[in-house]
Amino acid sequence: GAVVSQHPSRVICKSGTSVKIECRSLDFQATTMFWYRQFPKQSLMLMATSNEGSKATYEQGVEKDKFLINHASLTLSTLTVTSAHPEDSSFYICSARKQPYGYTFGSGTRLTVV
């Protein structure tokens, strides 16, 4: 149990377009989801925390207008990269909090902006 489905796994988009990444908790209700960005051979950098039904909390330095996070239901959170540029190319991972103190990670999305 405790599966988080993240898709797409890979996406290539043109500079200036927007891309949406979805994370769904398949067999549990995820009241809190986290979005991370990971550069090659580096650690996970937390971008934002989203709670169902409320606005996401962004980490310092993360542009909330560029990285739009929506957590409209207990099973779905989305990250939209708006007006993507090559520097936004990265690996994005979502994670859902699984009570009481566990976390389940999605399989990640490799975004390439050309």
Place this chain on the structure above:
Amino acid sequence: AQTVTQSQPEMSVQEAETVTLSCTYDTSESDYYLFWYKQPPSRQMILVIRQEAYKQQNATENRFSVNFQKAAKSFSLKISDSQLGDAAMYFCAYRSGGSNYKLTFGKGTLLTVNP
């Protein structure tokens, strides 16, 4: 703010041998949780082991065990009888015990297992 330090960017071990990955953390809190996660080449994050700070007994999961030294703020991971499938990036992570559920990750240790 809490910080997590993994001082070994890379480690290697022979198959069937034992290896220890180090992790230290800085916190002023008394209630918290510590985790080791494995990220293989597929990049799927996999929980290896978890330790609650209030528990004195070191956590163990099959071939994986930790040495949790609360006073020293140290949380090392021991992998016994290393297998080729253990090759991965290993991340140490910290979580506060309150309602802040954010994980703080270390920079990771890349483990290579030699046949």
